[in-house]
Structures are given as C-alpha cells and as structure tokens.
Amino acid sequence: MATTFQSPLYASRRRRNRISMALAFAATAFGLSWLVLILAVLLWEGFSGLSLSVFTEMTPPPGSAGGLLNPIAGSLVMTTIAVLIGTPLGILAGTYMAEYGRYDGLTTVVRFINDILLSAPSIVVGLFVYEVMVAQMGHFSGWAGAVSLAVIVVPVVVRTTEDMLILVPDTLREAAASIGLPRSMMITKVAYRAARAGMVTGVLLAVARISGETAPLLFTALNNQFWSLNLNAPVASLPVVIFQFALSPYHDWQKLAWTGALIITLAVLALSIIARLLAAQRRSS
Amino acid sequence: MQPTGRPPVVDVALQGSGITVADQVDRARVLQRLRLGDAAYRQLTRAAAITVLIILGGIIVSLVWGSLPALRTFGVSFLYEDAWNPVTEKFGAIAPIYGTIVTSIIAMLIAVPVGLFIAVFLTELCPMWLRRPVGIAIELLAGIPSIIYGIWGLFVFAPFLQQHVQPFLIALFGELPVLSYLFAGPPYGIGILTAGLILAIMVLPFVTSISRDVFEAVPPVLKEAAYGLGCTTWEVSRYVVLPYARVGVIGGVMLGLGRALGETMAVTFVIGNAHRISGSLLAPGTTISATIANEFTEAVGDLYTSALIALGLILFVITFIVLAAARLMLMRLNARVGG
Numbered sequence: 175m176a177t178t179f180q181s182p183l184y185a186s187r188r189r190r191n192r193i194s195m196a197l198a199f200a201a202t203a204f205g206l207s208w209l210v211l212i213l214a215v216l217l218w219e220g221f222s223g224l225s226l227s228v229f230t231e232m233t234p235p236p237g238s239a240g241g242l243l244n245p246i247a248g249s250l251v252m253t254t255i256a257v258l259i260g261t262p263l264g265i266l267a268g269t270y271m272a273e274y275g276r277y278d279g280l281t282t283v284v285r286f287i288n289d290i291l292l293s294a295p296s297i298v299v300g301l302f303v304y305e306v307m308v309a310q311m312g313h314f315s316g317w318a319g320a321v322s323l324a325v326i327v328v329p330v331v332v333r334t335t336e337d338m339l340i341l342v343p344d345t346l347r348e349a350a351a352s353i354g355l356p357r358s359m360m361i362t363k364v365a366y367r368a369a370r371a372g373m374v375t376g377v378l379l380a381v382a383r384i385s386g387e388t389a390p391l392l393f394t395a396l397n398n399q400f401w402s403l404n405l406n407a408p409v410a411s412l413p414v415v416i417f418q419f420a421l422s423p424y425h426d427w428q429k430l431a432w433t434g435a436l437i438i439t440l441a442v443l444a445l446s447i448i449a450r451l452l453a454a455q456r457r458s459s
Numbered sequence: 460m461q462p463t464g465r466p467p468v469v470d471v472a473l474q475g476s477g478i479t480v481a482d483q484v485d486r487a488r489v490l491q492r493l494r495l496g497d498a499a500y501r502q503l504t505r506a507a508a509i510t511v512l513i514i515l516g517g518i519i520v521s522l523v524w525g526s527l528p529a530l531r532t533f534g535v536s537f538l539y540e541d542a543w544n545p546v547t548e549k550f551g552a553i554a555p556i557y558g559t560i561v562t563s564i565i566a567m568l569i570a571v572p573v574g575l576f577i578a579v580f581l582t583e584l585c586p587m588w589l590r591r592p593v594g595i596a597i598e599l600l601a602g603i604p605s606i607i608y609g610i611w612g613l614f615v616f617a618p619f620l621q622q623h624v625q626p627f628l629i630a631l632f633g634e635l636p637v638l639s640y641l642f643a644g645p646p647y648g649i650g651i652l653t654a655g656l657i658l659a660i661m662v663l664p665f666v667t668s669i670s671r672d673v674f675e676a677v678p679p680v681l682k683e684a685a686y687g688l689g690c691t692t693w694e695v696s697r698y699v700v701l702p703y704a705r706v707g708v709i710g711g712v713m714l715g716l717g718r719a720l721g722e723t724m725a726v727t728f729v730i731g732n733a734h735r736i737s738g739s740l741l742a743p744g745t746t747i748s749a750t751i752a753n754e755f756t757e758a759v760g761d762l763y764t765s766a767l768i769a770l771g772l773i774l775f776v777i778t779f780i781v782l783a784a785a786r787l788m789l790m791r792l793n794a795r796v797g798g
Contacts, residue, residue, distance in 0.1 A: 191691035194576075198584055201576035202593065205667065208660050209600050212607065215615050266507030274501050275508070284508045286790075287515050290782045293714060294775070295721025297748045298518060301771040304755075305521035325514060332511060356493045358500035386604020389723040389748070393755045413606050417724065420610045428614075435610050439603060446602045450595065 213439070220436025223429045228437075232401055233415060236424040242434050244401045245410040248316070251403055252395060252411060253385055255320035260327025261377055267328070268335025273361050276340075285336070291329040299325050300390035308394060316405035319395025326387060327380040334376025338369035375449045382445035386438050388413035412438055518775065526769030528761055537769060543734035545758070550766035552773060554734045558651060558744040559774070562726065563719040565655025565740070566662050571712055573659075574666030579696045581667075582674040594671065601664035609728035612657045613649070617729050620656075621648030625741055643739040647731065652740040654730040658722055662715040669711025673704040673792070707792045713785035721778045723748035747774040 227241045234240025267288075271281045303322035308314055342365050350360040366373070396408035397418060403409070416434045419427035530537060533550060540551025577597065581590055625646030632638035677700050685699045701708070731743025732753050745753075747770045758764045 187691055187694070191693040194579075194693040194696075195584060198576045198580040201573045202580045202585075204573060205577050205600070205663055206593070206596055208663075209596055209603075211615075212603065212611050215611055216607065219614075263507050263510060266504045267511050270501075270504035270508040274504060280505075280508060284511050286783075286786055288511050289786050290779060291511070291515060293717050293721075293778075293782050294518075295723065295748060295778055297721070297723045297751055298522070298771050298775045298778075301525070301751070301755075301768055302518040302521050305525045305768070306517065309525075328511065328514065356497045358497045359493075361500070382602060386606060388604075388606045389752055392752055396756065413604065413724075416606055416610060417727075420613060420728070431610060432614075435607050439607050442602055442604055443599060446599065 216432070216436050216439055219429075219432040220434075223433035224436065228430075228433055233399055233410065233419075233430070234426065235399075236422065236427060239426070240430070242412065242415065242430060242437070244398065245412045245415040245434070246437070247401075247403060248395070248398070248409040249385065249412040251405070252316060252320040252323055252391075252409060253381060255317075255405075256323030256327050256384055257377065257381060259321065260324040260380065261331055263324075264328045264331025264376075264380075265335050265373065268332045268339065269361060271332070271336045272339035273357075273365065284332075288329045288332050291325075292333060295389075296326060296387055297389035297392075300392060300394055303390065303394050313406075314394065314396035314408045316395050316403075316407065316409035319391050319409060319411065320405070322390035322394045323384040323387060326384050326390065330380040330383060331373075331376050334379065335369075335373055338372030338376070339365055341372070342368045371452050371455065375453045378445050378449040378452070382442045382449070385445070386413060386442055388417055392417070522768060522772040522775060526765055526772045529765035529769040532762060533766075537766075538773075541734075541736060545754075545760075545763050548760065548762050550762070552747075552766075552770055554736050555745050555747040555750045555770060556773065557736050558654075558730065559720055559746040559748070559777075561651055561740075561744070562655040562658055562730070562746055563716060565652065566658035566719045567712065567716055569656070569659035570662040570666050570715060574663050574715075575670055575701075575708070577663075577667045578670035578674050579700075581671050582700070583692050583696060594668070597664050597667050600660070601668070605661065605722060605724040608657055608661055608725035612653065612725060613728040616657065617648040617653050620653055621646045625652075629741070640738050641740050644737075644741050646741060647743055649729045649731045649743055650741050651730065651744045654726045654744075654746070655740075657725050657729055658719045661722060661725060662719050665715040665718055666711055669714065670704070670708050673707030673711070674700055676707070677703045706788050710785045710788035710792065713781050713788070717778050717782040717785060720781065721748060721774060723752050727752045747771070 227239065228243075229241060229246065230243055231239070231241030232244050233242060267284065271284060275281045299322050303318050303325065307318040307321060311318075346364055346368055347360055350364040351357075355363065391411050391414050395411055395414070397414050398408045398410040412434050416431045416438070419431035419434070422428065529550060533540065537550065537552055538556075539553050540549075541553045542549040542551045543554060544550070581594060585593060625642075625648070628642045629644075629646065632642040681699055681703065682695055685695045690698070726746050727749040730745055730749050732745050732749055733743040734745055734750075735742075737744070751767050751771055751774075755764070755767050758767055
C-alpha cells in the first residue's frame with residue numbers, strides 16, 4: 175500500500191489536481207473581483223457628484239453646474255413607451271408558442287429567430303429603426319428611440335413568457351377546460367395567473383436591459399440639451415448623455431457622466447435583484 | 460338553433476331547472492360570442508408570433524436596402540479594401556472587420572478558460588450555501604450595462620494598462636521574434652488589446668452561466684463512477700464532465716462570441732477609432748460597431764451613410780451565423796436531454 179501512495183504517478187496526479195483546483199479558485203476570485211472593482215469605482219466617482227440638483231436641473235453647457243433632469247425624464251418616458259409596446263406583443267407571441275402552437279412548425283421557427291434576436295447586436299436594431307422611421311420621417315425622434323427599445327424588449331418577454339407558461343401544470347388547464355372555460359379564458363384567467371410572477375420577472379429583466387442601452391438610441395432619439403418631452407423631436411436619454419459627456423474634455427461633464435453611470439447601474443442592479451427575488455419566491459412557494 | 464331529434468346533452472341536464480327557451484337563445488348567443496372571442500384571441504397571438512419573424516425580416520431587408528448604394532459602388536471590394544476616406548468617398552470594410560474579429564478572439568481566449576474554471580468551481584468545489592450567491596454575483600456582472608464598462612474602461616482600466624501593464628508587456632516581449640511584433644509601439648492605453656480585455660470581462664458571465672448549467676446536467680452517476688475509480692476532481696471534470704457537456708459548452712461559447720462581436724459601447728470608448736490595421740495589439744483600431752456608433756450621426760452624404768449601413772449588414776450576417784450555430788447546438792443538446 176505504502177508504495178502506491180508514494181508512486182510518482184499518484185504524486186503527479188495529486189499535484190495536477192491541486193494546481194487545477196487552485197486555478198478554479200483563482201478564476202472565481204478573478205471574475206468576482208471585476209464586479210467589486212467596477213462597483214467600487216462607480217460608487218467612488220459617482221457618489222460625490224450625487225446631489226439633489228442632479229435630479230432637478232438640466233444638463234449644463236460646459237463649464238457650469240447642472241443636473242441630469244432632462245436625460246432622466248427622457249429615458250423614463252422612452253423606456254415606458256417601449257415597455258408598453260413591447261410587453262403585450264411579447265406576451266401574446268409567447269402565449270401562442272406555449273399554448274396554441276406548442277408543437278407546430280411556426281413555434282419552432284419563431285423560437286429559433288427569437289433566440290437570435292435576443293442576442294443580436296443592439297446597434298443593428300438602431301440601424302433598422304433609423305432606416306424604417308428616421309429616414310422616412312426625415313428627422314430624429316423620441317418615438318424612433320422608443321420603438322428601437324421596444325424591438326429589444328420583445329424577445330426578452332417572448333422568451334420568459336413562453337418558458338413560464340410551459341411550466342404551468344397541464345392539470346390546471348384540464349381543470350379549467352372541464353368546467354367549460356373556452357381556451358382563451360383558460361389562458362387569461364388560469365394560465366396567466368399561475369405564471370404571473372415569472373412573467374413580471376421577464377418584464378423587469380427587459381426594463382433592466384433597455385435602461386442601459388445606448389447603441390440603438392444614438393441615431394434614433396439622438397440627444398437634446400434642453401428640456402423636451404416632445405416625442406416628435408430628438409429626446410435626451412441618460413446613456414447617450416453619459417456617452418457624450420464621458421468622451422468630452424470638460425471635467426464637469428465627466429463628473430456628471432460618472433453620476434449618471436452610478437444612477438443607471440443602481441437602477442439596473444435593483445431591477446435584476448427584484449426580478450431574481452420574485453423568481454425565487456415563485457420557486458419556493 | 461333548435462336541433463332535431465334527440466335534445467343535446469346540455470339541455471337534458473338543464474331540464475326541470477326552470478330554463479326557458481329565451482334563456483337558451485341567450486346561452487347560444489353567449490357561446491357564439493365566446494367562440495368568436497376564442498378564435499380572435501388565437502389569431503391575435505398568432506399574429507404576434509409572426510411579428511417576431513417580421514422584425515427579423517425587417518432588419519434584414521432594411522439593412523440590405525440601406526447598403527445597396529455602397530455595395531453597388533464598391534462591389535465585393537468593399538469587403539477587402541482598407542481605405543476609409545469620407546472626403547474622397549472611398550470606403551472599405553476590412554479594418555473594422557479585422558478589429559471586430561481580433562478583439563473577439565482576445566476576449567474568447569481569456570473568457571473561455573476562466574469561465575470553464577469558474578463553472579468547475581461552482582459545480583464541484585463550492586460549498587452549497589455559497590453556490591447561489593457566487594452564481595448571482597457572476598450573473599450581475601452580465602447585467603451591468605455596456606456603457607458602464609465603457610466609462611470604466613476609459614477612465615480606470617485604460618490608464619492602468621498604459622502605466623503598468625503595457626510597458627511591462629513591451630519590455631517582456633520586445634526581444635522575442637513574433638511577439639515583439641504583436642506588442643510593438645508606445646503604450647497608448649486605449650487600443651485593440653484593451654478592447655479585447657474589456658470584452659473578455661463582459662463575455663465571462665455568459666460563458667460561465669451556460670457552462671455551469673450544462674455541467675449541472677451531467678448525470679451524477681457518471682461522476683460518482685469516476686470518483687469511485689479513484690479519479691481526482693480535476694480528472695472527473697476534465698475527462699467525464701467536460702466531454703459529456705461538450706456540445707453545450709461550445710454552444711455557450713458561441714453565444715458569448717456573438718455578444719463579443721456585436722458589443723458596441725464598451726468597445727467604442729476604448730478602441731481609439733483608428734481606421735487602420737496594425738500588427739501591434741497595443742495600437743488603436745476600430746470595430747464595425749464602434750465605427751457605426753462614432754460616425755453614423757456625423758455621416759454626410761448618402762454614400763457614407765450607406766457604407767456604414769453596409770458595415771451593419773456585415774456585422775449582422777456574421778453574428779447571425781454564429782448565433783444560429785450556437786442555438787442549433789444547444790437545441791440538439793436539449794433534444795438529447797429530453798429524449
């Protein structure tokens with residue numbers, strides 16, 4: 175026995191195991207350290223600029239003080255409209271895939287295409303909406319920005335709706351059918367209720383996704399230095415303002431960009447944590 | 460509405476409960492309305508599902524339509540010419556294509572091994588109570604918007620690389636034949652390498668979470684059998700788990716690659732936007748998405764705009780192929796698990 179445990183082969187296997195397991199630990203520490211580093215810098219740089227005036231004043235010209243009120247409002251409005259357009263569309267499409275056509279060819283194709291849209295480059299979505307709306311209307315507009323965000327919302331909602339509806343036990347559907355409910359009511363009154371938490375999670379994740387999206391807004395909603403919620407004109411948004419201010423040579427603007435970045439990150443992280451808690455609650459109940 | 464012969468079952472059941480003919484007519488009307496509503500809802504959901512296809516079709520058609528002027532002017536040479544001159548209106552896509560591919564390769568070279576090791580940690584080594592928190596933390600990394608990576612990369616990461624890492628790399632590889640070429644030139648901070656590193660951090664969560672999911676799907680019996688033979692944890696991971704999960708891992712890697720190829724904002728901040736191909740990884744370059752983001756709103760003239768849209772079309776075709784391949788692999792995997 176003693177010779178086995180001291181054999182060079184055994185020793186080298188153990189050594190190799192120890193090295194690779196150390197690497198696994200190191201890799202995890204490496205991955206997590208980025209999260210810590212990014213959040214630490216964000217808090218450090220952004221927190222000092224965080225004050226009430228950020229939420230009450232307009233974006234300043236270079237060299238003077240100001241806030242981020244107009245981009246925050248613009249982002250909120252465009253995000254809201256995008257969710258209002260994208261969510262019903264996504265839920266209906268997901269409903270077809272999970273309820274009416276679970277096994278038909280259309281569903282397979284839509285699922286495949288939807289998964290590709292889910293990871294398609296968002297800047298391409300911006301080009302698409304530019305061609306379809308901005309070029310046709312002749313000017314940049316908040317509507318175009320909202321539509322391009324909606325195009326990003328749809329695949330996220332389709333995916334979660336389908337996944338959540340498929341998880342609803344068929345016995346619930348059978349029970350609903352047995353008391354004579356027509357299929358549409360069975361879906362809206364029974365299946366949706368059973369899958370509600372999951373579907374809300376999907377919408378929250380979609381909001382988290384689009385609230386940081388910059389690329390599709392660059393040439394749809396463009397940007398606006400002033401207070402404007404006119405959706406037929408260019409509208410400022412937080413990510414685009416961060417992009418513009420961060421790349422500017424002015425210190426005040428860079429400071430505001432950090433503060434804006436902090437606001438977005440906190441909002442996005444809060445949304446995804448709430449979404450996760452909702453999902454976890456559902457699993458445990 | 461009155462049927463002939465035997466009364467319908469429903470009517471038999473309702474006999475003697477005071478139902479009048481008028482009620483029955485009402486009932487028929489209600490049923491008719493429900494039937495209509497049902498059909499309408501079905502068609503509505505179907506239309507929504509088809510809309511998803513229309514969106515994709517619209518993206519392809521509008522990109523092709525928008526890039527026609529450029530493609531007609533330059534033809535196939537658009538793909539391999541390296542000129543990018545808005546003044547003389549000469550455009551070629553090879554420099555952005557090169558930048559896109561090289562930054563993505565750097566990102567994958569780092570993210571894939573690190574992601575796989577994290578997945579091994581999460582499935583084999585990590586104590587149960589720590590698994591969820593670590594997994595969630597890695598996934599939060601995926602939730603951080605790309606513009607945040609961009610601003611962080613520009614103000615924190617690039618100066619750090621410039622002052623500490625790049626001089627070291629230049630000194631280290633300066634004497635070696637091939638590597639001295641890759642790591643030549645002054646340390647700019649921003650450039651291809653920086654963009655690749657930022658992309659690696661962004662892609663890492665995707666690779667990690669899919670690898671973890673497919674590692675967890677490996678039947679415990681297989682692992683237990685290997686442990687029973689006396690295999691070490693490393694040997695189980697390398698020779699049992701990884702081969703079993705191979706297809707899923709490749710799918711996850713390609714999904715991450717699709718992200719890296721199309722990522723815009725983080726790259727735009729740190730790549731330097733220089734339309735040239737240089738051998739050194741430290742030199743500024745550009746990618747397809749960064750070019751579009753930087754120049755689209757300033758593009759004057761139809762040909763310039765059209766050339767940028769043609770770049771978008773190339774990007775979309777590349778990512779479409781990569782993502783489609785990734786999905787097909789993952790679908791095949793699901794079919795195997797399900798069947």
